[in-house]
Amino acid sequence: MNYARLGRTGLEVSRICLGCMSFGDASKGRQWVLDEAQSRPIIRAAWDAGINFFDTANVYSAGTSEEIVGTVLKELAPRDQLVIATKVNGEMRPGPNGRGQSRKAILGEIDNSLRRLKTDYLDLYQIHRFDYETPIEETLEALDEVVKSGKARYIGASSMWAWQFMKMLKTQEANGWSRFVSMQDHLNLIAREEEREMLSLCVDQGIGVIPWSPLARGRLARPWGEVTRRLETDVFGNQIYDANAKDDEAVNAAVASVARTQGKTMAQVALAWVLQKQPVTAPIVGVTKLEQLTDAIGALDVVLSADDLGALEAPYRPRAVQGFQ
Amino acid sequence: MDYKRLGKTGLEVSRICFGCMSFGKVTEERGWVLGIDEARPIYRRAWEGGINFFDTANVYAQGTSEELTGELLKELAPRDEIVLATKVFGRMRPGPNGQGLSRKAILSEIDNSLDRLGVDYVDLYQIHRFDPFTPYEETMDALDEVVKSGKARYIGASSMWAWQFAKYQQAAEHNGGTKFISMQDQVSLVYREEEREMLPLCKADSIGVIPWSPLGGGKLTRPWGEQTKRTATDRYNKTMYDKPGADKDVVDAVEQVAKARGVPMAQIAMAWVLAKPEVTAPIVGVSKLSQLEDALAAVALTLSADEIAAIEAPYKPIVVTGF
Numbered sequence: 148m149n150y151a152r153l154g155r156t157g158l159e160v161s162r163i164c165l166g167c168m169s170f171g172d173a174s175k176g177r178q179w180v181l182d183e184a185q186s187r188p189i190i191r192a193a194w195d196a197g198i199n200f201f202d203t204a205n206v207y208s209a210g211t212s213e214e215i216v217g218t219v220l221k222e223l224a225p226r227d228q229l230v231i232a233t234k235v236n237g238e239m240r241p242g243p244n245g246r247g248q249s250r251k252a253i254l255g256e257i258d259n260s261l262r263r264l265k266t267d268y269l270d271l272y273q274i275h276r277f278d279y280e281t282p283i284e285e286t287l288e289a290l291d292e293v294v295k296s297g298k299a300r301y302i303g304a305s306s307m308w309a310w311q312f313m314k315m316l317k318t319q320e321a322n323g324w325s326r327f328v329s330m331q332d333h334l335n336l337i338a339r340e341e342e343r344e345m346l347s348l349c350v351d352q353g354i355g356v357i358p359w360s361p362l363a364r365g366r367l368a369r370p371w372g373e374v375t376r377r378l379e380t381d382v383f384g385n386q387i388y389d390a391n392a393k394d395d396e397a398v399n400a401a402v403a404s405v406a407r408t409q410g411k412t413m414a415q416v417a418l419a420w421v422l423q424k425q426p427v428t429a430p431i432v433g434v435t436k437l438e439q440l441t442d443a444i445g446a447l448d449v450v451l452s453a454d455d456l457g458a459l460e461a462p463y464r465p466r467a468v469q470g471f472q
Numbered sequence: 473m474d475y476k477r478l479g480k481t482g483l484e485v486s487r488i489c490f491g492c493m494s495f496g497k498v499t500e501e502r503g504w505v506l507g508i509d510e511a512r513p514i515y516r517r518a519w520e521g522g523i524n525f526f527d528t529a530n531v532y533a534q535g536t537s538e539e540l541t542g543e544l545l546k547e548l549a550p551r552d553e554i555v556l557a558t559k560v561f562g563r564m565r566p567g568p569n570g571q572g573l574s575r576k577a578i579l580s581e582i583d584n585s586l587d588r589l590g591v592d593y594v595d596l597y598q599i600h601r602f603d604p605f606t607p608y609e610e611t612m613d614a615l616d617e618v619v620k621s622g623k624a625r626y627i628g629a630s631s632m633w634a635w636q637f638a639k640y641q642q643a644a645e646h647n648g649g650t651k652f653i654s655m656q657d658q659v660s661l662v663y664r665e666e667e668r669e670m671l672p673l674c675k676a677d678s679i680g681v682i683p684w685s686p687l688g689g690g691k692l693t694r695p696w697g698e699q700t701k702r703t704a705t706d707r708y709n710k711t712m713y714d715k716p717g718a719d720k721d722v723v724d725a726v727e728q729v730a731k732a733r734g735v736p737m738a739q740i741a742m743a744w745v746l747a748k749p750e751v752t753a754p755i756v757g758v759s760k761l762s763q764l765e766d767a768l769a770a771v772a773l774t775l776s777a778d779e780i781a782a783i784e785a786p787y788k789p790i791v792v793t794g795f
Binding site for chain 2: 308309310312313314317318320321343344345347348351464465466467468
């Protein structure tokens, strides 16, 4: 496994982050997720392969992803060898203050996440999108307090508009508050809109980038048209990719062609593209089968030539941004 | 003519800004540029039509746009009735410090612009793109000095990435200096990429938006396929708009709405820009009086929700151009 520092911090993370949205109670909304017994061998294999970076969120299957991750990681490794990341923003209960990034929500949710993850602190606490209803100063001061109270080592952000992120970073600087060290955004060969603003901002500001859906929820990992259980039931995935299916079929074919030439799998080629992108630290890879994990780790050995990159990138067409508002 | 405050300032500007790039000394690069005798009746009609907002740049026709504009405006109106905008960034001479947003370049170029315009101050001094080689703070401090010394009433910016604009603003705020009040960027029915980041930023921070190329370099003013001298000779225009995309469908939709209304296409396309809530005043470049009349008429033209939907529907996201 290769490791990289996350942004401008000293924190070392594996260049593959295990995405833990695939673990949880399947009755809580995501029908394809694995329960604790099914998740255990995957999380173990990830750790055995050198992955030290695990990303979950309070909302993933209503907290049950955090519970499984907490239980299994405790069995696997001492706490200080793990880099555990989670997120706050989504609705955890109906009614007032049940979601968002108010001081009340953040200071309540950090404790709930720590309890479910069975740990005293998180390594990375991320805001899960932008909260239009809360002043950014309130959110950023509460996050600073989370860090100062020892409940998180670092803080990060996820998909939002670049100008919002820049405003938040500068507000943190101006007030001497803990600064975001990472951006978890949407980047893959059929979602390259972050090349426009966010990636150059992250280079400029020394922010580590940990992309979500690096394989477009499987759409770049297998020939076009093959149906999976997730493809059939993943409402969010279908919503963010379907509009450009025609253009994306050509990208998918380019991935297949480079994979054939290189003697690699499609997933490895698609993931290698994300890994070579500046300033990506570690793509977040969600896994429900062991061979997907092997695939992901194999991507670290793929070297894409300038010609390969040209072929993979050529069919892409600009598109509306998806995945946040 | 309607007037609107520029951003959150008290400054009143006409809802059409007169773009002065089309005037100056004719050069090979800009085959369509008009000299002072041709320009005079157009400037006069603009002023008489209620336009008080004039935009030029140091680089337009190598400074001669500023010279011509200064001379004609002097003939037309007292200085305090005019809102005069110019820009700094482009290369004005070869060699070091002949371009850019350094303290040295800004503090020289403001004086050069004032000389050419024949005025003591400009109302809006804009940075004409982002300068990757000068620290943000240096640029904002120099611009603050331009304002504090009385040489400009306000400062503005133009096309750049939204995060860069936010960073400039934060640099000024952090130092307690003057902040930008306006953004001059590209908005038209065939170029709507600013809807993604820049316009929401401007809305959130009450920045006035004064779009350039509101008619897509003329593309939206005539049925698809018709040529003009400018489309044939303007190389910059070619690189920006001659790309495959949904343009033809947008132009066709504008043509249909214009036909149904019985007005020129230019009025429909301009009315769409004017209707965007973030927009203060589109910058209109004209070489004929009829084009100016269309722009003036567009201010009074209100599009229905159905018409807006019809002309917006064909648009597909495209690669960012123009900076």
